[in-house]
Amino acid sequence: NLGKVEIPLPPLAEQKRIAGILDAADALRAKRRESLAQLDTLLQSTFLDMFGDPVTNPKGWDKATVGHLVRIEGGWSPKCLKRPPAEDEWGVLKLGAVTYCEYRPEQSKSLPANLVPRPENEVRKGDVLFARKNTHQLVAACAYVHTTRPRLMFPDLIFRLTPSGASRLEPPFLWQQLIAPRMRARVQSLAGGAAGSMPNISKAKLRSVELVVPPPDMQKHFAKVVDMVEEQKAKHDAHLVELDTLFASLQSRAFRGDL
Numbered sequence: 001n002l003g004k005v006e007i008p009l010p011p012l013a014e015q016k017r018i019a020g021i022l023d024a025a026d027a028l029r030a031k032r033r034e035s036l037a038q039l040d041t042l043l044q045s046t047f048l049d050m051f052g053d054p055v056t057n058p059k060g061w062d063k064a065t066v067g068h069l070v071r072i073e074g075g076w077s078p079k080c081l082k083r084p085p086a087e088d089e090w091g092v093l094k095l096g097a098v099t100y101c102e103y104r105p106e107q108s109k110s111l112p113a114n115l116v117p118r119p120e121n122e123v124r125k126g127d128v129l130f131a132r133k134n135t136h137q138l139v140a141a142c143a144y145v146h147t148t149r150p151r152l153m154f155p156d157l158i159f160r161l162t163p164s165g166a167s168r169l170e171p172p173f174l175w176q177q178l179i180a181p182r183m184r185a186r187v188q189s190l191a192g193g194a195a196g197s198m199p200n201i202s203k204a205k206l207r208s209v210e211l212v213v214p215p216p217d218m219q220k221h222f223a224k225v226v227d228m229v230e231e232q233k234a235k236h237d238a239h240l241v242e243l244d245t246l247f248a249s250l251q252s253r254a255f256r257g258d259l
Contacts, residue, residue, distance in 0.1 A: 010257070018254045025247045032240045036233060043229050047176045050222055054212045055182040061214045067207030069167040070174070074203075075154035076121050080109035090117040090151045098129045098143040098158060101179045105148050121153040128161040128175050129154055133193075133200040140187040140201060144175035146230050159206070169211075170219040172226040177211055 010018075052058040066072070077092065085091030089110050096107035111117060123129070127145040131138065134157075142161075154160055161178075163169035177183060187209055191199030 022250055022254065025250055029240065029243045029247060032236055032243060036236050039229050039233050043176065043226065046225055047180065047222065050218060051212065051214055053182055054177050054180050055186055057212050061212040063210050063212055065207060066209045066211060069163060069169055069211060071162045071164055072203050072206060073160040075156045075158050076118050077155040077157065078111065078115050080111055083110050084108055085110040090153065092153050092155050093158065095131060095134060095157050098131050098141050099138055101141050101143055103129065103143040103145045105152055108152055118153060123148050123152045123154055126171050128171050130159040130161050131157065132159050133157045133198050136199055139191045139199050140184055142175055142178040144172055168213060168216045170223045172223040173219040
């Protein structure tokens with residue numbers, strides 16, 4: 001009977017002291033998350049300041065379609081195990097790996113040992129991954145691969161977008177252009193599908209999307225900004241992990257009466 005379970009009840013002053021310690025630790029975590037969000041906002045703002053809205057193109061950049069600028073590759077979706085792959089195993093990304101426009105390699109499933117991997121579908125550093133199928137709100141999510149573990153393949157729900165040699169497109173610039181709010185809304189509007197199924201963006205429709213193509217030196221400068229922001233985010237992420245560990249330890253000690 002849950003009603004008969006005894007729980008420790010320290011004096012009110014002690015409860016307030018413990019709550020104060022936990023609140024302070026949680027506030028540090030919240031500030032770190034806010035800093036991460038501000039870095040994302042900084043990157044979006046820098047893109048718009050340098051290049052303007054890619055849909056209205058107020059700076060008059062050259063334009064060309066995705067089909068002329070980018071090679072679109074489809075992935076592979078074999079039936080996988082429900083667990084993530086070990087370091088020495090091959091795996092396949094889940095859709096969640098790109099859903100929030102950030103690459104999350106931990107969102108993956110292990111390839112069964114009886115299936116032969118397809119190295120041509122292995123995710124590489126510098127890839128731009130695009131969710132061709134998802135809900136109306138999440139379709140057309142796009143992520144840039146800053147770094148990745150080996151032996152991960154992208155599924156058939158995700159396209160890999162690779163700028164052609166003559167396109168003069170930097171992958172980080174392509175990524176940020178596709179997730180700019182009005183551009184993403186335009187791409188999402190291309191999604192179709194039968195009633196009851198998830199919206200899908202075909203290669204043909206994606207190829208028809210017009211992109212702006214600013215001078216290569218500006219794109220390269222922006223790519224350096226992306227690298228600097230990512231470096232700062234990695235530091236914040238590492239600190240956030242430390243704070244999460246600290247908070248969990250403080251909670252455990254508080255419940256044991258050791259705080």
